[in-house]
Amino acid sequence: MGSSMASGTGWIPENLDPARPSPARIYDYALGGGHNLASDRAVFDQLIKIQPNARQIAWSNRAFMRRAVLFMIDSGIRQFLDLGSGIPTVGNVHEIAQKAAPECRVVYVDIEEVAIAHSRLLLDGEEKAAIVEADFTRPDDVLKHPETRRLIDFSAPVGVLAIASVHHVAAEIDVYSAFDRYREKVVPGSALAISHFTADFENVHAKEIIETVQASAHNPACLRTRSEIVDLFGDFELAEPGVVAVSNWRPDITPPTGVQPEEDGIWAGVAVKCPSRISSTTAERTDS
Template identity: 80%
Template sequence: MKQGSSMAGERRWIPENLDPARPSPARIYDYALGGGHNLASDRAVFEQLEKIQPNTRQMAWSNRAFMRRAVVFMVDSGIRQFLDLGSGIPTVGNVHEIAGKADPACRVVYVDVEEMAIAHSRLLLDGVPNTAVVEADFARPGDVLDHPETRRLLDFGVPLGLLAVASAHHIPAEVDVYGAFDRYREVVVPGSALAISHMTADFERVQAKQMVETVQAIAHNPACLRTRSEITDLFGDFELAEPGLVPPSKWRPDISHTSGGGEEDGMWAGVGVKVRRP
């Protein structure tokens, strides 16, 4: 199906009072993935990004594929509940669909602070069992962890999957991102896991700074590009599962990648596991 083709028909997902001229990072990402929950303003920004970085769409797909593999890894590890931090728009191929294929009883709480992403999410997940949408800034863990919907759906006494996929780079440098992740890691029990993918300027093949500056100028969305070492610190004392922190396409790929080093992904990605300490 052609990107955005559903826009001509079903429009139930569009919230009232939405300003169509204001781009949304969540909808830009949706368009990059070939989704139908985006507007002309979002597609215009994406076209600018493609001029800067021609493989922008492939970058988005590599990141989404990493998320799928990370969720499957967690499910295979026995995890049946998930907290998705900075979830954006939960369109096709998101956490509840991936986990639900393995076990329909899996529970997912989606968290985002962007008003438009929340509005879209609530419409899309209306009537979907074992899911909830929490409007909160995940850089403020108390607002997320103490939210009634989080407490209703998740049990912090059993292993939980934390996901921060392409979201932590939206936390600006002046905010204590490490303190926030410390709190999330503290409240989960051993056997829990944390998946992170994060944009970086470490790779010369990706014009990450120019891409971020373009989105910031148009959508007024903050961002912070962090180094491999800085992203590793977000995992704290969680043990990184093999192959460690790598570009998304190189994290346990479904097929053998025989060419390229994954630098074109423009991100570092990995999954850490909380182990029981003596």
């Protein structure tokens, strides 16, 4: 996409409508990144009025991603599939992983044009990481992509990440079948990390937040319940402490400084594929 990027602002595609906000860029702004536009910042300013701790929610989610990646590395995982990766802004997966274990390989997956454009720019010359332009709810488009095949060895454990991405999948799309496919594809020792925005937290105005983003960016969204999010892990074994408020998942500091878990607005967890839980169809699926 390098030839289609605007001069001087290489991460912005030429055909971008600067007046249309992007969820990926709004999140980038929330994290303090530099890949956002005035339209994105205006939406986030609205979100701050609705939810004063909106930036803390974003930071708590990003901190969970780092802890989940390091948990997977401690478990022996050295390759990662990041579904709905967005703009690989502040503290992205390959930087976290490769700092801990330089041999780590990462495949980012996204469908949003701005996320793809900036990812390609950031990953230019990076042999152990790549961006795949695909809809992660269509698993075969991801799993059979040449870059996925180049970087991921599915005969070894894989860390699959879906960090703040599944709530952008509309309710009418069968996201559960998609995650069945990812779970079946990977071998025992693999892990799945999910964080998901929800309306379960009384102190978080989740519906109003989602409605505000949808009205501006015209993106689908679905605020699933904790039970619905747990179902995404299927028969994988949840690591302690299970699916919890995002800042409560193995925090670095106990209790996390300045964080109120009842104001997180996000459920999060990590689960591992155990040898005893292999389904009868797994062997067939991993060959496909």
